[in-house]
Amino acid sequence: MPARGDHDARRADVSEAVWRVLAARGFGGLTLRAVAAEMTASTGLLTHYFPSKRALVRHALDVAEERSETRARQIAEAPGLPALRAALLDVLPLTAELVAMSRVWVSFWDAALGDPDLGLRQTQRYVRWRARLRVHVEAAIGRGELPEATDPEEVAAMAAAFAHGLVVQVLFDPDRFPPARQTTLLDGFLSALPRA
Amino acid sequence: MPARGDHDARRADVSEAVWRVLAARGFGGLTLRAVAAEMTASTGLLTHYFPSKRALVRHALDVAEERSETRARQIAEAPGLPALRAALLDVLPLTAELVAMSRVWVSFWDAALGDPDLGLRQTQRYVRWRARLRVHVEAAIGRGELPEATDPEEVAAMAAAFAHGLVVQVLFDPDRFPPARQTTLLDGFLSALPRA
Numbered sequence: 001m002p003a004r005g006d007h008d009a010r011r012a013d014v015s016e017a018v019w020r021v022l023a024a025r026g027f028g029g030l031t032l033r034a035v036a037a038e039m040t041a042s043t044g045l046l047t048h049y050f051p052s053k054r055a056l057v058r059h060a061l062d063v064a065e066e067r068s069e070t071r072a073r074q075i076a077e078a079p080g081l082p083a084l085r086a087a088l089l090d091v092l093p094l095t096a097e098l099v100a101m102s103r104v105w106v107s108f109w110d111a112a113l114g115d116p117d118l119g120l121r122q123t124q125r126y127v128r129w130r131a132r133l134r135v136h137v138e139a140a141i142g143r144g145e146l147p148e149a150t151d152p153e154e155v156a157a158m159a160a161a162f163a164h165g166l167v168v169q170v171l172f173d174p175d176r177f178p179p180a181r182q183t184t185l186l187d188g189f190l191s192a193l194p195r196a
Numbered sequence: 197m198p199a200r201g202d203h204d205a206r207r208a209d210v211s212e213a214v215w216r217v218l219a220a221r222g223f224g225g226l227t228l229r230a231v232a233a234e235m236t237a238s239t240g241l242l243t244h245y246f247p248s249k250r251a252l253v254r255h256a257l258d259v260a261e262e263r264s265e266t267r268a269r270q271i272a273e274a275p276g277l278p279a280l281r282a283a284l285l286d287v288l289p290l291t292a293e294l295v296a297m298s299r300v301w302v303s304f305w306d307a308a309l310g311d312p313d314l315g316l317r318q319t320q321r322y323v324r325w326r327a328r329l330r331v332h333v334e335a336a337i338g339r340g341e342l343p344e345a346t347d348p349e350e351v352a353a354m355a356a357a358f359a360h361g362l363v364v365q366v367l368f369d370p371d372r373f374p375p376a377r378q379t380t381l382l383d384g385f386l387s388a389l390p391r392a
Contacts, residue, residue: 025310026306026309026310027306028307029310103309106305107305107306107309107310109306109367110222110223110302110303110306111306113222113303113368114224114225122368126365126369127369154380154381157365157373158381158384160361160365161358161364161381162354163357164357164361164364165356165361167361168357169322169353169360172305172315172318172322173322177353184350188354189358192388192390193388
């Protein structure tokens, strides 16, 4: 029986391999076989960790969420609109690491549309994300950057829409959407919001 | 050997079954077996039409493109901004039929990110779509609805981003994004564009 330290190290290896498969092939290409090949291990070993495809997908979602939550973040210069801008920059594929992360999440949309449990997870992810964006919109209203009449929920939904739709276009055309243009487009969107 | 008419009818049946599988499971769930089950036919019959998974996916893409191109369109009241609005309404999941279509295209993004040929098809789809949107933006500038200084390519990319990002949120939360709210959000986005 391996020592506890070995066990934890192996779990970390498995999670790392799962992430590499996700980054290369998305949730659609995630299989025990692909993870095993990535680890130069046997599928038999993997079934010890993941008795089913479902268990593998659940773990992959946890890995993707942890990676997303612990990644480096944009530093907002101030609350309100600058914080909203930073939060939206956080989801744009501005670096190779973020391209991989975006690619994983776009692939998750397909997986989630085909599975009610995963679909609910994605619905809740959106609810939480819009709530975080809404905090920045409300701060922007409080600071007089946006008009009192602004509906924070609507602006949060519009901002989320703009950012995710831009992500997809970038993934399919990185040459036409280099990081500088992504930022320019985001600033164009933000500056178009009606000002107080 | 079946008569030509039978052959064409069978091809139409196959395409219809392919579409139903796409609408229910997306490109990620598209298999010969699923199409055969949908037709109550044997997988053997299907291999006559599709010698490989690749051939099936190619045909499914053709079916999806044809369905998208021949669907009912919003009628624009005028060129310029009203035409831009109509073109963007065209991609929102406002009806059950359009929800299915959106679901298929979101699933295609994952398939296309994992396959260079399909990825190129999606890149080209975006290039063509932005070019169509750009025509409306240019008309809006020509009609004095948008400022002369507007960059049509940037507004086309922003509009495409906004619409597709909204599509994804709607698919995961139809109750929070009923058709009336989708339209309101789109109008909010359009009215935020700087006016001439």
